[in-house]
Amino acid sequence: MITLNTDDPAMFGTSLAREYQVAQNTFDFTDEHLRELARNSFEASFLPAEKKLEFLNLFDAAAPRT
Numbered sequence: 623m624i625t626l627n628t629d630d631p632a633m634f635g636t637s638l639a640r641e642y643q644v645a646q647n648t649f650d651f652t653d654e655h656l657r658e659l660a661r662n663s664f665e666a667s668f669l670p671a672e673k674k675l676e677f678l679n680l681f682d683a684a685a686p687r688t
Contacts, residue, residue, distance in 0.1 A: 625663045657685050 626641045628634070645651050645659065664677050 623662050623666060625666050626659055
């Protein structure tokens with residue numbers, strides 16, 4: 623499982639949006655790949671299972687599909 627993170631944006635001069643852009647440009651990730659990375663971040667979090675499911679449902683409802 624892969625996730626994208628920005629542990630210290632000020633120190634490294636990046637943002638989470640920039641990290642997604644780099645992943646797409648460098649590795650030719652599709653929008654679907656990026657959606658999977660975003661979903662992974664919820665799955666890998668330390669949230670309780672019911673909160674993970676709540677956020678994943680919200681994400682899926684908001685994320686545009688092609």
